[in-house]
Amino acid sequence: MTRAAAAERTVAELQGIAMSLRRRMLRMAAHKGEGYIAQGLGIADALAAVYFRELSIDPGRLDDPNRDRFLLSTGHYSIAMYAVLAELGVLTDEQLETYALNGSALPMSTFDETPGIEIISGSLGHGLGQGVGMALGLRLDESPAKVVVELSDGELQEGSTWEAAMAAASFRLDNLWALVDCNGIQADGPLVLDMEPVLDKWRAFGWSAVEVNGNAMQELVDAFDALRKEPGPRAVVLRTTPGSGVPTIERRDRAHFVRVNDDEWSRLMEELEDRG
Amino acid sequence: MADVPSRTGGMGEVADVAGPYEVAPFGEALRQLARERSDIVGVTADMGRYSDIGPFKDEFPERFFNAGMAEQSAIMIAAGLAKVGKVAFAATYAAFLTRRALDFMAIACAHSMADVKVMGGSPGLVNPYGGTHQAIEDLAVMCSIPDVTVIDPCDAVELRQVVRAAAETPGTFYIRNLRGKVPVVLDESSYRFEIGKAKQLRSGTDVGIISTGFMTARAMQAAERAADAGVSCAVLHVPTLKPFDDDAVAEFAADVGRLVTVENHLRSRGLGSSVIESLYSRGQVVPLIRIGLGDRFHVCGSQAYLEQLYGLDLDAITTAVVKGQWDF
Ligand SMILES: Cc1ncc(C[n+]2csc(CCOP(=O)(O)OP(=O)(O)O)c2C)c(N)n1
Numbered sequence: 001m002t003r004a005a006a007a008e009r010t011v012a013e014l015q016g017i018a019m020s021l022r023r024r025m026l027r028m029a030a031h032k033g034e035g036y037i038a039q040g041l042g043i044a045d046a047l048a049a050v051y052f053r054e055l056s057i058d059p060g061r062l063d064d065p066n067r068d069r070f071l072l073s074t075g076h077y078s079i080a081m082y083a084v085l086a087e088l089g090v091l092t093d094e095q096l097e098t099y100a101l102n103g104s105a106l107p108m109s110t111f112d113e114t115p116g117i118e119i120i121s122g123s124l125g126h127g128l129g130q131g132v133g134m135a136l137g138l139r140l141d142e143s144p145a146k147v148v149v150e151l152s153d154g155e156l157q158e159g160s161t162w163e164a165a166m167a168a169a170s171f172r173l174d175n176l177w178a179l180v181d182c183n184g185i186q187a188d189g190p191l192v193l194d195m196e197p198v199l200d201k202w203r204a205f206g207w208s209a210v211e212v213n214g215n216a217m218q219e220l221v222d223a224f225d226a227l228r229k230e231p232g233p234r235a236v237v238l239r240t241t242p243g244s245g246v247p248t249i250e251r252r253d254r255a256h257f258v259r260v261n262d263d264e265w266s267r268l269m270e271e272l273e274d275r276g
Numbered sequence: 277m278a279d280v281p282s283r284t285g286g287m288g289e290v291a292d293v294a295g296p297y298e299v300a301p302f303g304e305a306l307r308q309l310a311r312e313r314s315d316i317v318g319v320t321a322d323m324g325r326y327s328d329i330g331p332f333k334d335e336f337p338e339r340f341f342n343a344g345m346a347e348q349s350a351i352m353i354a355a356g357l358a359k360v361g362k363v364a365f366a367a368t369y370a371a372f373l374t375r376r377a378l379d380f381m382a383i384a385c386a387h388s389m390a391d392v393k394v395m396g397g398s399p400g401l402v403n404p405y406g407g408t409h410q411a412i413e414d415l416a417v418m419c420s421i422p423d424v425t426v427i428d429p430c431d432a433v434e435l436r437q438v439v440r441a442a443a444e445t446p447g448t449f450y451i452r453n454l455r456g457k458v459p460v461v462l463d464e465s466s467y468r469f470e471i472g473k474a475k476q477l478r479s480g481t482d483v484g485i486i487s488t489g490f491m492t493a494r495a496m497q498a499a500e501r502a503a504d505a506g507v508s509c510a511v512l513h514v515p516t517l518k519p520f521d522d523d524a525v526a527e528f529a530a531d532v533g534r535l536v537t538v539e540n541h542l543r544s545r546g547l548g549s550s551v552i553e554s555l556y557s558r559g560q561v562v563p564l565i566r567i568g569l570g571d572r573f574h575v576c577g578s579q580a581y582l583e584q585l586y587g588l589d590l591d592a593i594t595t596a597v598v599k600g601q602w603d604f
Contacts, residue, residue, distance in 0.1 A: 122408030
């Protein structure tokens with residue numbers, strides 16, 4: 001897929017893709033009975049925009065050395081990645097049904113044995129640094145490819161993230177993007193450290209950065225278009241709602257890991273359709 | 277393979293608890309200590325909920341510090357607290373501590389003999405998330421750092437006793453933490469944990485199992501089954517990996533025909549290797565099967581599934597004891 005062709009997708013089309021990703025994620029979580037569904041639903045819009053508008057990746061040639069690299073640093077967001085890979089035709093819906101089951105090729109957090117997954121990321125804080133390395137290597141090879149790294153607000157607490165952020169700016173990596181998913185939660189509940197102002201931190205580290213509602217497609221698209229004109233490295237700070245699109249999950253107190261009774265999943269799916 | 281449940285039983289919990297259990301023994305023990313002593317503090321790295329520090333945190337919020345998801349920072353904070361007179365318990369997952377924060381545990385803690393008691397949660401195959409989360413080498417790594425006491429408790433009873441012993445003994449400790457519903461296996465009225473001491477839990481003459489951590493519970497079950505099959509089996513529980521109880525192991529080994537070591541850890545450089553090293557240095561050579569994990573990253577799945585896959589389940593241990601076979 002060329003970026004020119006992808007960029008022609010309308011906001012409405014991208015919203016439709018995000019809806020399809022959400023449906024797939026809910027089906028996966030329902031099969032397993034549990035999972036990181038709140039984060040998946042929260043990042044769905046950003047992934048739709050990135051994969052179906054910004055990135056140049058040919059699903060039939062995932063080993064193309066000039067493919068854009070998308071690094072999911074937050075490994076437990078795997079549920080969202082698998083949905084994207086199914087949307088691209090890399091994974092089948094039958095494979096999705098094995099999400100995180102014993103012996104599955106689609107584990108609870110991502111491993112690079114899965115086609116389309118670039119790094120192993122369950123130990124958090126591994127994404128941005130490797131993204132810097134890839135961006136340096138691709139630049140050395142004069143490749144047109146860019147590197148887009150997703151990371152979570154929890155990962156902003158790991159020192160490795162800021163070591164990488166410092167290096168990226170110092171190396172003036174024009175081919176590196178960061179998508180920072182600020183969903184306001186982490187394992188122990190609401191963010192346990194005050195991370196604000198997140199946007200200013202990235203700017204202070206020498207990045208071009210904007211902040212958007214990560215669940216508003218038009219804002220996402222506009223942010224990418226605006227940032228593209230700025231020098232790199234570039235960061236999009238996403239303010240997302242965990243569980244976005246499914247009110248019951250949006251309202252949950254403990255959303256980091258969701259486990260509900262088997263019969264409840266169908267109700268959550270209905271909520272998604274009603275909202276959509 | 278037999279049908280085993282696919283749901284994981286919550287991150288880092290001992291999955292299926294058949295008999296009696298206690299909830300959050302680490303947090304309960306820490307709360308009790310904190311009631312008695314004002315110098316007890318607790319640190320986590322965004323894994324308070326998953327490390328069972330809750331009972332302590334709820335009663336002593338001012339003595340609880342959440343460093344955020346920042347394991348290096350958590351260990352440095354614990355070291356700093358220790359260096360101004362506190363006894364700091366730092367709890368998160370074993371994998372993230374013993375990999376990311378190792379330098380800080382070695383230098384800021386161990387080298388200074390700081391009063392930091394590191395609680396490594398979700399050890400070995402307890403964790404369903406695969407190589408990223410499974411601390412299969414944590415005992416080896418921590419035993420290789422000078423001046424660290426390394427302990428893998430058997431159950432809730434021992435875990436509580438270990439927490440107390442660590443608080444009362446100066447220096448840096450690495451303790452494997454079990455969370456959630458933790459089985460009660462040892463008899464509280466008679467069992468006394470002592471740092472550096474192995475405990476013989478069962479006598480027998482044909483085979484001796486030497487085990488550590490919660491594998492000791494399974495060793496006891498395997499010994500029972502072996503007895504039914506006409507094999508007399510003794511069990512030696514070695515909770516302290518370092519300092520290692522060479523004398524107890526030598527005595528135990530002298531009384532049995534062959535040995536089986538069992539650990540929820542790499543089969544090299546953990547308990548099994550320590551047993552061989554210890555016996556061999558004394559010129560004692562005993563036939564031995566080492567049960568543990570191979571030199572590879574392991575897949576994802578529920579604890580029961582993984583243990584069956586990699587030969588750590590009761591059937592595999594029993595076969596090793598009764599038939600002298602373990603092919604994994
Ligand atoms: C290095 C590391 N430390 C700790 C963990 C355990 N852990 C898993 S998810 C998580 C929360 C991280 O924050 P964030 O990604 O913002 O959480 P979410 O939005 O998914 O709730 C933690 C601490 C981990 N996977 N890796």
